[in-house]
Amino acid sequence: MQTLLFLLITFLIVIFSVLLYFKNKHSRVDKLNSGECPTCGAKTKTFYDENSKTTFKSEVISARVLKNGGCSGVNDVEYRCKSCGLKEVYSQS
Ligand SMILES: [Zn+2]
Numbered sequence: 001m002q003t004l005l006f007l008l009i010t011f012l013i014v015i016f017s018v019l020l021y022f023k024n025k026h027s028r029v030d031k032l033n034s035g036e037c038p039t040c041g042a043k044t045k046t047f048y049d050e051n052s053k054t055t056f057k058s059e060v061i062s063a064r065v066l067k068n069g070g071c072s073g074v075n076d077v078e079y080r081c082k083s084c085g086l087k088e089v090y091s092q093s
Contacts, residue, residue, distance in 0.1 A: 029090050032079045035061050042083035 028038040035044035037060055045058040060083050066076040078089045 028088070029092075032061055032063070032088070032090075035059060037061060037081040037083060037086060039086045040081065040084035042081060 031038045036042070042060040044060055047056040047058070048054075049056060060081060062080045062082065064078045064080070066078050066089065073093050074091050075093075076089055077092050078087065080087050
């Protein structure tokens with residue numbers, strides 16, 4: 001009976017860690033898409049120039065499509081951080 005209980009608890013812990021991993025991974029992509037680096041926390045900076053009345057944007061994260069999935073609709077997107085040199089690839093639909 002004790003072994004069964006132990007196995008059940010281990011099973012639950014494994015499921016929770018997997019869920020947590022996916023949630024964590026998802027939030028990294030969200031941050032990268034919004035222009036924020038999940039590693040060093042650098043964000044897209046915006047400057048407003050009073051003289052020319054224009055807003056300048058300094059992007060920290062650059063996204064590049066590596067491979068177009070075509071019919072399947074899945075693209076591999078490479079994100080690079082100019083601030084810390086982070087390089088991560090995610091599949092996006
Ligand atoms: Zn960074």
